[in-house]
């Protein structure tokens with residue numbers, strides 16, 4: 404099993420790196436093991452080439468050498484390895500009419516390496532298998548049994564991962580890693596889930612349990628990565644955008660809870676203690692309704708789906724699917740109280756988005772989670788409120804869109820987490836996220 408703690412540690416400043424491309428490394432730090440450092444440098448340089456081709460497909464070896472400031476011979480050797488391992492492939496040259504040998508364009512190979520992504524949700528676990536470019540190769544969903552215990556849930560997950568692996572042709576493709584998005588506080592370095600209030604799970608060694616459950620299968624020993632669900636969903640928008648991701652990018656997740664994944668400078672913002680992105684517990688209305696965190700007037704207590712459908716008669720203690728279904732049914736029936744409640748939550752979402760826009764000046768805000776499945780009756784009031792806040796200050800409206808991955812946003816993001824971590828060996832991680 405490989406957790407983040409086992410990957411090469413950060414020792415090299417990347418401040419001067421070009422956007423999306425990351426740095427290349429040219430010499431080891433003093434006083435460190437030369438063999439280990441050479442291996443690390445090589446790994447950094449290999450992944451710099453991969454990331455260049457993720458954002459600029461079709462570059463030649465000479466183009467790459469210029470972009471990453473390595474010699475052509477070094478790039479040639481590294482490219483040969485990356486082609487042999489399934490990261491890259493060559494395509495035929497396009498005739499240009501120019502005289503002389505034409506450079507061979509290089510691309511990320513979508514056919515040989517696979518990313519597996521898992522979304523352990525409140526009601527079900529979703530799994531996707533994707534190519535390195537985020538093309539979906541296979542998909543599974545398993546419903547949780549009532550009151551899912553962590554051990555049983557992970558056991559079923561391991562069986563489902565093996566089934567998905569067989570479904571996509573396990574002998575023809577190599578699984579690069581398994582990413583897991585969790586609705587709670589995660590220590591990414593150890594694979595430990597500290598608290599997932601909506602699952603009722605506390606202090607669960609997710610990584611160790613899954614490693615044990617996969618022992619003896621074809622997936623034994625595959626690297627595992629875990630992170631909070633909103634964070635991985637943001638990574639899904641970053642990694643799998645063929646047109647080049649907007650940056651800074653905020654992924655705002657609206658479920659029973661409200662959270663965000665924040666991408667700044669091509670990196671997931673974790674925070675000093677792992678709390679970055681806990682926007683559900685920013686206070687929108689001092690003295691407002693009581694939040695699950697103990698404060699009053701938090702965004703989650705005004706926008707989250709429990710706020711739209713409070714007890715009695717609601718599904719405050721029920722599943723996410725039951726909550727969405729109950730709200731949607733009442734909206735369809737023209738229930739005035741429900742329409743007002745959803746619009747009220749939408750308006751508060753607009754104010755939250757205004758605050759985020761002021762704080763981060765984002766290039767794009769992406770909305771996701773079960774809340775957006777309620778459609779325009781929820782989203783339009785949010786956009787209208789945001790538009791009014793912008794107009795009052797004579798500022799342009801930020802770009803806001805829905806997640807391109809829909810209900811698979813977290814599972815796709817978990818697959819993206821694997822690519823994000825494996826292609827950025829310089830980025831260390833920490834992190835504990837406490838709230839869902």
Ligand SMILES: [Zn+2]
Nearest residue numbers: 684694696701
């Ligand atoms: Zn709160």
